[in-house]
Amino acid sequence: MGTLKDRLQQDMKAHMKAGNRTALATVRNVLGEIGTREKSGKTPVELDDAQTISLLQKEAAKRRDTARIYTEAGEADRATAEIAEAEIIEAYLPAALSRTEVEAIVDEEIAGLRAGGTEPSMRQMGQVMKPVTARVAGRFDGKTVSEIVRSRLA
Structure with a gap:
């Protein structure tokens, strides 16, 4: 394409x-x-x-x-x-995601870490943020993404 x-x-x-x-x-x-x-x-x-x-x-x-x-x-x-x-x-931007969709992505990434044997804490914030940011890329406010991740890890 x-x-x-x-x-x-x-x-x-x-x-x-x-x-x-x-x-x-x-x-x-x-x-x-x-x-x-x-x-x-x-x-x-x-x-x-x-x-x-x-x-x-x-x-x-x-x-x-x-x-x-x-x-x-x-x-x-x-x-x-x-x-x-x-x-x-x-019109050229990808469709925005809803907060609920972003929360689901964050939860999936955290579940993935748990499945890999890591119990994520604030120390692993970067390990959660990196894949989430890649998946959300430009479709949701980055600052809010980090707030969601922070609240899930707290």
Whole structure:
């Protein structure tokens, strides 16, 4: 199926043909951000899907923050434009998980450690967080994930 970046590039071409200006500009900006991130280090890297998702989340959040500032300043049109861009970006993000789904994932990982003969305590928080974070990747707030893990291990 290709990477998320491939999908963004294909969609950019489709938006160009369709004359969808907002989507085209938004996807082009995001691809620019990806390019900048890939070239910013000492050695160029290729962002994987998880890194691309993380970047997309930040880009969408930036637009939503800007929209809030515009709304507070009475600039409804500009706020609407920012929200439209955020929604275009969010369409590329994996569906969010519910707290119940995340709790179930945490419980599964803890049960897995127990099955392996380890009785998890706060000391093993990292051993629980690592697989949970990998499974949840970009679909739930990381801070809340660590709170859930902490409450389960306490």
